[in-house]
Amino acid sequence: MEKQTDIVKATATNANLKSYEEARRSFDWSEVEKEFSWHATGKVNMAYEAIDRHVEAGLGDKVALYYSDAAREEAVTYGQMKTNSDKFGNVLRKLGVQKGDRVFIFMPRSPELYYSLLGSIKIGAIVGPLFEAFMEQAVRDRLEDSQAVAIVTTPALLPRVPVADLPHLKHVILVGDDIQAGEGQLNFKEELAQASEQLDIEWVDREDGLILHYTSGSTGKPKGVVHVHNAMIQHYYTGKIVLDLKADDVYWCTADPGWVTGTSYGVFAPFLNGATNVIRGGRFSPQDWYNTIQRFKVTVWYSAPTAFRMLMGAGDDTVKEFDLSSLRHVLSVGEPLNPEVVRWGLKVYEQRIHDTWWMTETGGQLICNYPSMDIKPGSMGKPIPGTDAAIVDDNGNVLPPNRMGNLAIKTPWPSMMRKIWNNPSKYEEYFRLQGWYVSGDSAYMDEDGYFWFQGRVDDVINTAGERVGPFEVESKLVEHPAVAEAGVIGKPDPLRGEIIKAFISLRAGFEPSDELKADIAKFVKVGLSAHASPREIEFKDKLPKTRSGKIMRRVLKAWELGLPTGDLSTIED
Ligand code: WTA
Secondary structure, eight states: OOOOOOOBOOOOSSOSSOOHHHHHHHOOHHHHHTTSTHHHHOOBOHHIIIIIHHIIIIITTSEEEEEEOSSOEEEEEHHHHHHHHHHHHHHHHHHTOOTTOEEEEESOSOHHHHHHHHHHHHTTOEEEEEOTTBOHHHHHHHHHHHTOSEEEEOTTTGGGSOGGGOTTOOEEEEOSSSOOOOTTEEEHHHHHHHSOSOOOOOOBOTTSEEEEEEEOOSSSSOEEEEEEGGGHHHHHHHHHHTSOOOTTOEEEEOOOTTSHHHHIIIIIHHHHTTOEEEEEOSOOOHHHHHHHHHHHTOOEEEEOHHHHHHHHHHOHHHHHTSOOTTOOEEEEESSOOOHHHHHHHHHHTOSOEEEEEOOGGGOSOOEEOOTTSOBOTTOOBEEOTTOOEEEEOTTSOBOOTTOOEEEEEESOOTTOOOEETTOHHHHHHHTOSTTEEEEEEEEEEOTTSOEEEEEESSSOEEETTEEEOHHHHHHHHTTSTTEEEEEEEEEEETTTEEEEEEEEEEOTTOOOOHHHHHHHHHHHHHHTBGGGSOSEEEEOSSOOBBTTOOBOHHHHHHHHHTOOOOOOTTBOO
16 A cells, blocks of 8 residues: 655644543543533433533623525524524424424525524434435435435425425425415415414433434445434544634634534534634635635634635635635644645645544544644544544454554444334344444555544445435436436546446437437436436446346446456356
């Protein structure tokens, strides 16, 4: 394995985590628990700890949220967050929504999204946030699987919610101006205006459901990963030592709440730490992004490799047009962070970009670079205090340094997922090796204990930080009238990490053409979602299949990369 020799020395002198080694030696999760009020009372609610607690401590006038997009700008205090989420909790209560019910939120970022999310949690409901880019099939799959009772959405997105086919979905709450609420629909604004500010918060058990994030695997439909209120211990602690949040920080996480990063680190971690949270709506643009940092004097910034690569592509001169001097800590998650990007960040932002590794299933950060620790560009860092990571073989034996294998985490940790909705056997697969959570990533650990990502063990595609299951895309593709069979792989791409490439064999009577490619790509985009649509399509007379009829994606990948196809003993013919 190639050795990375350059080291970026730690310069932070006042980081919350003074010494990584020291913290690992003395760490005890039960010490972190003492920070919470429920440690004394036994009464738990994530939204209470994130918002209400700060109001009770006299911080009601502090800005909790700076929201901005092209059309709107708003500052929301902790006090207003409390009131609005209390009111929304009462709206749901009046409708009869109860503890444990699933409430989905399907809308673009806005302050209302955060009131809905926190208000639902306050009454003990389990929140399912969805990307606004989802089309009908994606929305239907998730609402059906989870048997959601209510959805908060906008009139523009409502046509993608197949209400008539979802008997469990009793309540549709519409956000926006000039809402014409139809039968069985409510106007968010009107309901909030009438709702009482006094909410009897639902005190729940630490192990009660909090949030449901659907994510992709290599087979089957997306699976619903369930997290519980207990996760707050890890959200709070990693917010403190990894994000390094302090009381006067202005923090910006660029992720949408449809993705776990946008909730664990876009809602919970910053609010639990009492920071001011910046939320930017709208699309990516280098100017708007830099302007967000300049305008709100962002101090801590959490983003993703594809975004950093796009910013790099926008050039050093674009950076110089803005005053980014407020920045003091920059982090990344979601895909491998190229050493080149780290070096560029040092040059143009004069900041180390701190890579962090974790997954939807892990609920919180697990392997990270810390402000007080030296960085080896290209490495994900070291496991957070209180957890152990290792490289294990397929039987669960721990491998020595510099050997590639399965990246595994010793169980448990506070924010670990507690189940896969409706799918206990899927859940157990992750824990098939006694005492370990098997991530599905391959990696190695060097002799200094730094972890280096190598790839996915399965066929899951990571395009611009979004996890896409090839099966889901293939299933949609074969619904197209021209498609007989489809195999989907991730093709390496300098900007997006990977792009989705589909190999397709056509039904009799259809001829390959560029128009047909465009039509098929659009079919997925409209039916499923834009990020699941193949950027490249190649027609083949026949696809490689096992005798049992499974399309062999590894052969497609080998074709793509010009590599030997390996063992073909199971191939059809
Ligand atoms: C990948 C996002 C390399 C990895 C929080 C993992 C990474 C999957 C990194 C989880 C990183 C995440 N370096 N790869 N720092 N962080 N990944 O569930 O393959 O959307 O298994 O979670 O993203 O993706 P998910």
